[in-house]
Structures are given as structure tokens and as C-alpha cells.
Amino acid sequence: MYRIAIIDDNDNWCFVMGHLLRQHHYKVSTFTDGHSFIREANKFDLALIDFSMPPRRYQVEMDGPELIQQLKRQVPDPPLTILISSFFVDDILKQAPDLCPDADAILSKNVESAELLHTIQQLLASREASPESSNTLNQSSYTSQFR
Secondary structure, three states, X not given: OOEEEEEOOOHHHHHHHHHXXXXXXXXXXXXXXXXXHHOOHHHOOEEEEEOOXXXXXXXXXXXXXXHHHHHHHHOOOXXXXXXXXXXXXXXXXXXXXXXXXXXXXXXXXXXXXXXXXXXXXXXXXXXXXXXXXXXXXXXXXXXXXXX
């Protein structure tokens, strides 16, 4: 069973996404900030990461792109990452790969659930098919098909 992390400061969105993914037989954990997730990142196959998360008073700011960058540089076998945001409307989604080139896929929170599930399945299948280059996926194929 694949393990998916949802990192988002919106508890309601975490609840809804968690429920959807559990219905499709994924094991899901949620985190409200990047700092708490990064300590456990190596336990997950894939992470849905919110673009914008306000920091707690006692934490250094870390948004979604920064979290993904840290994962790719600091975690030996990082999970696949999908950067997701309600700010990503069609015209911004086209520019999103420039905002976070390390993300394996970039989607809008307005994406249809079938499209989200398809992206997750494709990423996980790519990782399984090529474990030696698990996080060296062709990002453009995942971002461009969802614009």
C-alpha cells in the first residue's frame, strides 16, 4: 500500500483529500506545516504539498517550493512531490514550473478528483518502473497535461 502525505495548513482540505485517497486504498497522513513533515518524509511514497503555508510564530517560513527543494536536497530517498494550490489558475499554472522546478507535478486544487488520482497513479508507476531514478521524472509531461 502506497503512503501519501498531505502537507497543507487548511485542515478541511486535508480532511477531504485524505478521505478521497483512503477510498482509493492509499495510506494517508496529514501535516499542517513543512517542518513537521520533513522529519518523516522518508516514510512516504508521494506528497501533496500546498504552495502557500503561513509559518507558525515559532517557525522559520517554509512554503511549498522551499519544502520540495529541501526534500530533494536533504532526504536520501525523497517522496515524489505534487505542488498544489488554489492560486494555480490556467494562466499561472503555465508559469508554475518556473516557480518550483523540483516538483514532480504541479496541479491546481480545482483539479477534478479523477485527474488528481490519475496523476498520482502515473507518478507512482513511474517510480516503481524506474527505482534507480525514482525522482527524476519528466516534469513537463505532468505539468503540461493538466493546464
